[in-house]
Amino acid sequence: MSEAKIASVNEIPSDLLKQLMPSHPEDVLIAFDDFEYLMMRYESAILEVRTKLEILNSELTLTQDDSPISSIHSRLKKPASIYEKLVRQGNDINLRSIEENLNDVAGVRVICAFVDDIYKVAKMLVQQDDITLIEVKDYIKNPKPNGYRSYHMILEVPVFFTHEKQPIRVEVQIRTVAMDFWASLEHQIRYKKDLPQYKADEIAAELKACADTIADTDRRMLAIREKLGTRGDKGKKK
Template sequence: MTTEDADREITRWASGHPLPEPFRDISEELSHFLLVYKFGLAEIGTKISILAEELTHRGRHNPIEHVSPRLKTTSSITTKAQRIGCPLTLDDLRKRIRDIAGIRIVCSFVSDVYTVADMLTRQPDVTLLQTKDYVAKPKPNGYRSLHLIVEVPVFLSERVVHVPVEVQLRTAAMDFWASLEHKIHYKYDPAVPGALREELAAAAEDAARLDRRMERLHREIHGPRRV
């Protein structure tokens, strides 16, 4: 769900539209709960936009190809809470589910993934809570991406709230593979045929080789890159 979708869904809840059963008695609290995550997502999105525009303005290599924000739906939150054994209360969800707000950053090269992560986490109001490096150590199915959980302050009218946001950084090749893998799992859920799993794993290796080759070519043409 994009931030625009979130706006529409929050408006629907406030207008009395049906909510998933666990949240029907707390619709107003839930609306404000998710609104805060939307604000956190906007804060991170602004930071990324500023970095990209500044680098472009200075005539330096802009490592950011495109950015996709998303806010979990109530059904997705419910599913994850049940999977990890998290009670369906707002306090518990706030403490235990830290990817309610998320943003995906697609970069040109593998080195750019780490460069952007470093630029973002060096900012004094961004607190790095967790790193999962699936680029250096891919998942068994071949998935590659750098996952960060960062926390940013959101200044409301009467208080400051520190909001966790999941940041996923990957190359275009990694993103294409992940999109295909998601579609296949959606179609064959819960059991993807073994032959398809093997093909996906092989395709992940092909994508990784392509990333290495493209970065090597870029270095040969342009020399060591400054970001």
């Protein structure tokens, strides 16, 4: 079940609403309907990607006794975040600008047990002939300065509606359970307000050290699995 939520009209910043309805400044609902329809299309793209991932995981579980995906989460970018990012990037504020300039309105996060599962899942997903790979950022091989590790892909997936087929972009992040644990805690800590600079620097250093420890643990756990030879190939079921 998708965790994405379509916004209510009260969640859309007033400046965004005004830009979305230049022909009918008195009618907020016209702008909301257009925006809600766009969000529905992004939510549909999320469902497409989630379904593909779930099918791949089910197949590997059956044929190889291997479930590379531990869990799948999804989200739609909040209206306020959409507006803020358009402004920050200097983009126009309208529906077309959202589609053309923002690649992360629809997001899917895939949690794997082991690092090599990340690359396996990513490879299987982009090999599907209706998926277009737009961009890859490998923050596992090239971690961010703060220690953040994850594998990011921007994909374009076709979604079929009543009268058209529409390619829609989805950001897919794939990480291990340990990476996800660190990222969740780092996100909470990073947004604490009113920290003196020296304390913020101390915390940043501690978080980086924790990220390095977690990365080492991921590598050691993978090595243990490889020694045990836990992967099998059950072959095709009859």
